[in-house]
Amino acid sequence: MKAVILAGGLGLRLRPLTNDKPKPLIEVSNKSILEWQIEWLKSYGVKELILCVGHLKEKVIEVLGSGSKYGVKIAYVVEEAPLGTGGALKNAAALLGKENCFLICNGDIITSLNPLKLIEPLKGQALGAIAAVPLKSPYGVLEIGDEGSIKSFVEKPVLKQHWINAGIYAFKPEVLQHLPDKGDMEKATFPTLAKEEKLKVVKYERCFWKSIDTHKDVEEAEKELRTATKFKSHLRNSNIQ
Numbered sequence: 001m002k003a004v005i006l007a008g009g010l011g012l013r014l015r016p017l018t019n020d021k022p023k024p025l026i027e028v029s030n031k032s033i034l035e036w037q038i039e040w041l042k043s044y045g046v047k048e049l050i051l052c053v054g055h056l057k058e059k060v061i062e063v064l065g066s067g068s069k070y071g072v073k074i075a076y077v078v079e080e081a082p083l084g085t086g087g088a089l090k091n092a093a094a095l096l097g098k099e100n101c102f103l104i105c106n107g108d109i110i111t112s113l114n115p116l117k118l119i120e121p122l123k124g125q126a127l128g129a130i131a132a133v134p135l136k137s138p139y140g141v142l143e144i145g146d147e148g149s150i151k152s153f154v155e156k157p158v159l160k161q162h163w164i165n166a167g168i169y170a171f172k173p174e175v176l177q178h179l180p181d182k183g184d185m186e187k188a189t190f191p192t193l194a195k196e197e198k199l200k201v202v203k204y205e206r207c208f209w210k211s212i213d214t215h216k217d218v219e220e221a222e223k224e225l226r227t228a229t230k231f232k233s234h235l236r237n238s239n240i241q
Helices: 033-043 057-064 084-091 173-178 190-195 215-227 229-237
Strands: 002-007 048-053 073-078 102-106 109-111 128-136 141-144 150-154 158-171 199-203 209-211
Touching: 002 033, 002 084, 033 048, 033 057, 033 102, 033 109, 048 057, 048 084, 057 073, 109 158, 128 190, 158 173, 173 190, 190 199, 209 215
Parallel strands: 002 048, 002 102, 048 073, 128 199
Antiparallel strands: 102 158, 109 209, 128 158, 141 150
């Protein structure tokens, strides 16, 4: 199975770090986001990767090369100008058309979730499946009594009744026909597939998941990874160091 990593973003909210380094090469706990992703995918047996690169693409290619030093095979698809997530994936269509299905991951995600679970819903009529994780509140939450007194204070709780797009997908190649030449598939493609009931969701209640969008996200991810013993154990058990 192949996995596509969308690694062409500008990373504007991570400047000045991304002035001379592409966002997916930003280090979190002494390891780039892309290295975390390669290890994660490899731990689930996914060793054929396609990187959609744009901003400072030459640095990604220089660092990762063919992927042989990581025990994987990496191919690159270059976007000369920003195409959005949908356009970037469509740009890789020539490498994906013959696959029964494939995985896609945004290039700013560090996670331990099992991406292979996304394949099961594609055995039916669905063309795609989206990984969903519970929403974690960015703020502390107050529980307030009837008379206005504070009963409890919960620091940044997980709001299990709300789910967010984890930025990880599985698609059949037919989805490529629904992608825009330029634009984000989240806006241009997903609403149409959902309306046609061809888009499924897989919920992940217990996994490590962090999107790296800001300097604060880098700090929080490093702190969380220090205590994410289950995640580290999973990588060790997969013989990945």
